[in-house]
Amino acid sequence: MAGDLLSRHAWTRADLAARLRRRGAPADVAAEVVDDLVARAYVDDAAFARHWVTTRAARGYGAARLRMELRARGVALAVISAALSMLGGDDVLGRARETARRRLPALRRGRPDRVAPRLRDYLLRRGFSTSVVVRVVRETTGAAADD
Numbered sequence: 001m002a003g004d005l006l007s008r009h010a011w012t013r014a015d016l017a018a019r020l021r022r023r024g025a026p027a028d029v030a031a032e033v034v035d036d037l038v039a040r041a042y043v044d045d046a047a048f049a050r051h052w053v054t055t056r057a058a059r060g061y062g063a064a065r066l067r068m069e070l071r072a073r074g075v076a077l078a079v080i081s082a083a084l085s086m087l088g089g090d091d092v093l094g095r096a097r098e099t100a101r102r103r104l105p106a107l108r109r110g111r112p113d114r115v116a117p118r119l120r121d122y123l124l125r126r127g128f129s130t131s132v133v134v135r136v137v138r139e140t141t142g143a144a145a146d147d
Contacts, residue, residue, distance in 0.1 A: 014074020049083035060099035065127020
């Protein structure tokens with residue numbers, strides 16, 4: 001059962017154990033199987049977190065959102081911090097600008113006075129820090145982010 005699950009995509013330790021329990025494995029058996037797979041390097045939370053951060057950041061998600069998603073998947077805080085350390089400061093600003101650039105056409109179809117607040121909310125939901133959001137909204141719309 002675990003081999004079938006692993007053949008489809010990568011799993012975190014907690015996600016795989018939960019899935020095995022949902023499929024009928026007793027909790028102690030699921031934990032034992034997952035421990036064996038971790039020992040054999042078939043399940044690696046650190047590798048999962050690095051891959052998650054790399055792919056999701058490229059899709060326009062910020063550190064706060066990525067941290068929350070990994071935490072929800074049961075990844076340890078130290079592992080999350082190590083994976084997020086791959087994101088550079090200038091890179092974050094560039095990703096936020098690119099995310100805003102892609103979103104702006106849809107926002108501009110609505111009321112002009114709502115563009116800046118809606119862009120601000122969108123970038124915050126994507127997990128970018130407030131300081132980055134304020135800067136990007138100001139740069140892209142010419143308005144303050146708290147309008």
